[in-house]
Amino acid sequence: MLLQVNDITKSFSQLRVLTDLSFEVKKGELKAIIGPNGAGKTTLFNTITGRYAPDSGTILFQGKDVTGLKPHNLSRMGIARSFQINNFFSNLTTRENIHLAFQSVLKGSTSIWRNIRKEDSLEERSTEIMEWIGLLEQRDELAMNLSYGDQRKLEIGLALGTNPSLLFLDEPTSGMSRFESGAMIKLIEALSERVTIVLIEHDIELVMKVSDSILVINYGEKIAEGTPAEIEKNDEVQRVYLGGL
Amino acid sequence: MSAFYRKILLLATLLVLVLFPFGAPGLYSGYYVDLFTKIMIFGIVLLGFDILAGYTGLVSLGHAMFFGLGGYSSAFIIIHLSSNLFVCLIVALLATLVVGLVVGYFSTQTKDIFFVFLTLAFAQFLYLTAFNLTTVTGGDNGLSLPQVTLGIPGLWETLIPRPSGFYYLVLVFLVLSFLYCRRVIKSPFGRVLVGIRENEERVSFLGYNVRLLKIKAFMISAFFAAIAGVLFATYQEFVSPEMLHWSISGDFILMSVLGGMGTLIGPVVGGVILLWGGDVLSSLTENWMIFIGGFFVLMIILAPKGVVGTISDLLNTEKRK
Numbered sequence: 001m002l003l004q005v006n007d008i009t010k011s012f013s014q015l016r017v018l019t020d021l022s023f024e025v026k027k028g029e030l031k032a033i034i035g036p037n038g039a040g041k042t043t044l045f046n047t048i049t050g051r052y053a054p055d056s057g058t059i060l061f062q063g064k065d066v067t068g069l070k071p072h073n074l075s076r077m078g079i080a081r082s083f084q085i086n087n088f089f090s091n092l093t094t095r096e097n098i099h100l101a102f103q104s105v106l107k108g109s110t111s112i113w114r115n116i117r118k119e120d121s122l123e124e125r126s127t128e129i130m131e132w133i134g135l136l137e138q139r140d141e142l143a144m145n146l147s148y149g150d151q152r153k154l155e156i157g158l159a160l161g162t163n164p165s166l167l168f169l170d171e172p173t174s175g176m177s178r179f180e181s182g183a184m185i186k187l188i189e190a191l192s193e194r195v196t197i198v199l200i201e202h203d204i205e206l207v208m209k210v211s212d213s214i215l216v217i218n219y220g221e222k223i224a225e226g227t228p229a230e231i232e233k234n235d236e237v238q239r240v241y242l243g244g245l
Numbered sequence: 246m247s248a249f250y251r252k253i254l255l256l257a258t259l260l261v262l263v264l265f266p267f268g269a270p271g272l273y274s275g276y277y278v279d280l281f282t283k284i285m286i287f288g289i290v291l292l293g294f295d296i297l298a299g300y301t302g303l304v305s306l307g308h309a310m311f312f313g314l315g316g317y318s319s320a321f322i323i324i325h326l327s328s329n330l331f332v333c334l335i336v337a338l339l340a341t342l343v344v345g346l347v348v349g350y351f352s353t354q355t356k357d358i359f360f361v362f363l364t365l366a367f368a369q370f371l372y373l374t375a376f377n378l379t380t381v382t383g384g385d386n387g388l389s390l391p392q393v394t395l396g397i398p399g400l401w402e403t404l405i406p407r408p409s410g411f412y413y414l415v416l417v418f419l420v421l422s423f424l425y426c427r428r429v430i431k432s433p434f435g436r437v438l439v440g441i442r443e444n445e446e447r448v449s450f451l452g453y454n455v456r457l458l459k460i461k462a463f464m465i466s467a468f469f470a471a472i473a474g475v476l477f478a479t480y481q482e483f484v485s486p487e488m489l490h491w492s493i494s495g496d497f498i499l500m501s502v503l504g505g506m507g508t509l510i511g512p513v514v515g516g517v518i519l520l521w522g523g524d525v526l527s528s529l530t531e532n533w534m535i536f537i538g539g540f541f542v543l544m545i546i547l548a549p550k551g552v553v554g555t556i557s558d559l560l561n562t563e564k565r566k
Binding site for chain 2: 049050070071072075076080081083087088089090091092096099100101103104105106108109110111112113114115116158161162
């Protein structure tokens with residue numbers, strides 16, 4: 001098991017956002033997390049990736065207890081994430097953005113005396129990532145001048161740059177047109193060949209198509225978990241989430 | 246501006262600075278050698294300050310604390326232990342290491358206006374200590390110190406000829422400081438600092454320990470302020486609480502903004518404008534501060550990126566056309 005989340009609870013003052021939530025992520029799978037607005041999906045991401053510590057419960061990554069570790073520790077262990085709302089370096093170019101991400105896994109990543117050397121393949125790897133996400137031509141554009149769709153790609157590129165073994169993608173298609181999100185999902189499918197992915201996504205049809213397993217939450221509680229086929233048949237899920245469709 | 250022309254410009258500036266003392270007193274009064282020595286001492290602070298304020302985005306309103314700390318450390322050393330400049334420097338840097346770590350540790354827990362005021366609070370604490378601890382610091386009267394010497398303690402030591410000997414000593418420190426700071430901003434470390442300025446949260450999600458890096462940047466800038474403080478005190482042969490006063494910290498910010506934060510050379514240019522310009526204006530009118538203030542307001546409105554930031558923007562758009 002790559003990731004084990006055991007009974008985590010998180011409250012903000014009186015408001016309980018996550019309640020005794022448990023789930024697992026197997027190596028190599030693409031797991032989707034779905035649920036109505038305000039179900040606690042992003043809070044769940046924030047709690048696992050270190051923005052908040054859970055109030056109770058444990059999180060194991062590759063068998064090690066990582067509960068309450070800071071984002072930079074988790075990142076170094078191989079957990080990366082993207083954000084629902086663009087969270088990159090607006091005043092830097094695409095290339096500089098990706099450099100900053102990839103530099104973090106190099107030796108001497110924050111050294112004053114050591115230069116980034118050729119053999120570190122910073123340029124090479126960054127080019128590879130930019131090519132992969134389709135931003136090679138826009139590499140010298142400032143991130144803030146990119147089109148919205150390209151910005152969403154950069155958001156993922158940044159997360160990829162740190163060479164993660166577990167990648168959390170928080171609504172990568174949010175705000176995208178149907179056409180753009182189709183391309184984004186293709187990218188994610190291709191990505192899932194290389195890295196384990198946990199995905200928050202609103203488009204149920206897409207989720208059903210691409211994911212290996214689905215976790216459904218509502219009011220911070222797990223209401224179902226299983227393969228897309230199982231989720232489709234689940235009455236509870238039908239009631240709270242898919243009812244309208 | 247291409248890297249080549251920038252290099253030429255820097256070397257030309259260096260040449261002018263090297264030749265400058267030879268012009269006195271023939272072309273201009275020796276007073277200007279004295280003035281430029283002081284301006285260059287400020288330049289050393291401003292180089293380090295830009296790493297923190299300009300590149301990392303942490304504007305400290307307490308850097309006079311390290312300037313003064315360097316000054317008082319060297320005063321105590323010269324009066325009680327040794328007149329050697331390098332002993333002064335070593336002790337000042339050790340003192341800065343201790344004070345800087347404490348102040349840096351607590352200040353970097355905060356940011357924005359809270360960082361500004363926390364650094365100010367620490368600096369005021371030191372200022373008031375120097376002001377009130379009359380038996381040790383001489384209080385408001387300050388301390389006069391004997392002349393500083395260069396050389397190896399106990400073996401061979403020499404006084405530094407004035408004004409040009411000290412001028413060249415400071416120039417050497419300025420050049421070394423510039424080379425080091427440029428090294429810092431071009432290093433992997435420097436790139437991450439810019440990332441912290443632009444988006445601190447994402448930097449931490451990319452695997453960097455933001456807090457630690459902020460403390461490092463804080464320490465580097467503190468060291469430069471302390472080195473400048475040592476030079477200032479030993480040059481003036483006098484220290485007083487003035488060196489620790491918050492208005493000195495304010496001057497650092499003013500000069501940085503005027504010259505262009507985050508350009509490394511900009512704040513130094515700002516220092517030249519403010520100190521030299523202030524000197525020229527004050528010889529013309531008593532109310533020279535009004536003109537400095539007016540100029541500052543105009544700059545903020547018309548060229549918020551400062552002199553160097555604005556010029557380099559202009560040259561860049563020129564190139565793109």
